[in-house]
Amino acid sequence: xxxxxxxxxxxxxxxxxxxxxxxxxxxxxxxxxxxxxxxxxxxxxxxxxxxxxxxxxxxxxxxxxxxxxxxxxxxxxxxxxxxxxxxxxxxxxxxxxxxxxxxxxxxxxxxxxxxxxxxxxxxxxxxxxxxxxxxxxxxxxxxxxxxxxxxxxxxxxxxxxxxxxxxxxxxxxxxxxxxxxxxxxxxxxxxxxxxxxxxxxxxxxxxxxxxxxxxxxxxxxxxxxxxxxxxxxxxxxxxxxxxxxxxxxxxxxxxxxxxxxxxxxx
Amino acid sequence: xxxxxxxxxxxxxxxxxxxxxxxxxxxxxxxxxxxxxxxxxxxxxxxxxxxxxxxxxxxxxxxxxxxxxxxxxxxxxxxxxxxxxxxxxxxxxxxxxxxxxxxxxxxxxxxxxxxxxxxxxxxxxxxxxxxxxxxxxxxxxxxxxxxxxxxxxxxxxxxxxxxxxxxxxxxxxxxxxxxxxxxxxxxxxxxxxxxxxxxxxxxxxxxxxxxxxxxxxxxxxxxxxxxxxxxxxxxxxxxxxxxxxxxxxxxxxxxxxxxxxxxxxx
Numbered sequence: 001x002x003x004x005x006x007x008x009x010x011x012x013x014x015x016x017x018x019x020x021x022x023x024x025x026x027x028x029x030x031x032x033x034x035x036x037x038x039x040x041x042x043x044x045x046x047x048x049x050x051x052x053x054x055x056x057x058x059x060x061x062x063x064x065x066x067x068x069x070x071x072x073x074x075x076x077x078x079x080x081x082x083x084x085x086x087x088x089x090x091x092x093x094x095x096x097x098x099x100x101x102x103x104x105x106x107x108x109x110x111x112x113x114x115x116x117x118x119x120x121x122x123x124x125x126x127x128x129x130x131x132x133x134x135x136x137x138x139x140x141x142x143x144x145x146x147x148x149x150x151x152x153x154x155x156x157x158x159x160x161x162x163x164x165x166x167x168x169x170x171x172x173x174x175x176x177x178x179x180x181x182x183x184x185x186x187x188x189x190x191x192x193x194x195x196x197x198x199x200x201x202x203x204x205x206x207x208x209x210x211x212x213x214x215x216x217x218x219x220x221x222x223x224x225x226x227x228x229x230x231x232x233x234x235x236x237x238x239x240x241x242x243x244x245x246x247x248x249x250x251x252x253x254x255x256x257x258x259x260x261x262x263x264x265x266x
Numbered sequence: 267x268x269x270x271x272x273x274x275x276x277x278x279x280x281x282x283x284x285x286x287x288x289x290x291x292x293x294x295x296x297x298x299x300x301x302x303x304x305x306x307x308x309x310x311x312x313x314x315x316x317x318x319x320x321x322x323x324x325x326x327x328x329x330x331x332x333x334x335x336x337x338x339x340x341x342x343x344x345x346x347x348x349x350x351x352x353x354x355x356x357x358x359x360x361x362x363x364x365x366x367x368x369x370x371x372x373x374x375x376x377x378x379x380x381x382x383x384x385x386x387x388x389x390x391x392x393x394x395x396x397x398x399x400x401x402x403x404x405x406x407x408x409x410x411x412x413x414x415x416x417x418x419x420x421x422x423x424x425x426x427x428x429x430x431x432x433x434x435x436x437x438x439x440x441x442x443x444x445x446x447x448x449x450x451x452x453x454x455x456x457x458x459x460x461x462x463x464x465x466x467x468x469x470x471x472x473x474x475x476x477x478x479x480x481x482x483x484x485x486x487x488x489x490x491x492x493x494x495x496x497x498x499x500x501x502x503x504x505x506x507x508x509x510x511x512x513x514x515x516x517x518x519x520x521x522x523x524x525x526x527x528x529x530x531x532x
Contacts (some may be wrong), residue, residue: 074367074399081369082358089355092348101340103347106372112391122388125378128410133340144394 013052068149174243279318334415440509
């Protein structure tokens, strides 16, 4: 299959929520981003957003990622999914107010995983929504898992899967820092930003950084990018930009030059 | 396949919303119903709710049922779906507050129709959610239609399809009147309630009532029941009860005797 001109835009949970307070949304940021999406008017766009302070505390409290081990977790799963739909509702509110024909597609209604990896993705409505001219919006979600009972599906895994499924030509990752650094930019002032990386450079970086899953010195960013590798291997370009800065998402959508990290196959 | 002990509970949009004001929810009624569902503790239960003043005004304003004829309708479709998710969110809020492990399953994320009739229903997550012990909650929704572009999927069609799919043994229809009458009970005080009907009696009644789709003298109830015929033909019992009256849904779920209309195959 040839690449289409589809774009997958990820909005990190840390951009649209306040991690210091459970269920605290950054509604002004959400509205600004909806406005940027409206202005950019990108066709074949799919948005995926994270959970931030809506998804994570409930998921952690109820150990949803680890799977079903106690019937008491059932209400915790229900709660985690519900909180994600509440955050998603705020995104949808803003997008529709900005006249964007955005339609939420609920991951837990069409996806199951096996040991945390997507196993079935029933996508007839999603594909037809995109073809009809809608902007589908998905999110990290609590989902049924065929081995664990249930688990958490990250927005990052979803991004990579969607990019491959729709033969996207690019992925834009909106986060709360300027891109991928050689250290956590929130902790170390001397952290150096990578502006351009190939997959080979990324892999070399990985062996240099050690085991990011155990201790990610980049502040969690490396783990997110690793999830994108299957899409990057297919030649899809990923650009990491700071979505907390006004017009950075807009400029990325418009393919204007923008501060950030671009990762390409070669 | 044998019948299971699954129950499909429909909650009419007129029960949980106020038809006189757009986007006006009857939150006290929603909370009472959530409490009744918690008390009844019914296993293998699926809930479907209607749209009332959340779904209907936006759907009508944008002619969603009639299909896609103008790109301007796209935002109207997005709005209609979004409003339904807002009403659904209020239901989920209450159910989860009452410790019910309820998980919303978004019809437009897993169903497409063809000329208004369900064509594809990708149900892997729905089936597994039910098996895992969750209470799936669905609703009338704006959906993709392979012929019309999009349309409205009624909660009633969803109920009939789910009852057949899950080999339910019963359907409970919660409405804002006491059951099926020979005239509109809201308009005619002399309207007589049917307490028990067979399919044959229902069909005779239909020829007597004329064409309910053109002018439903029963106040819209006959049309809803007609949608259930495929399920009734399979031997599934349907009971119509007044969900605005406290404990009627609870008693129906507990299989206690209750004022209403029961429809059986014979």
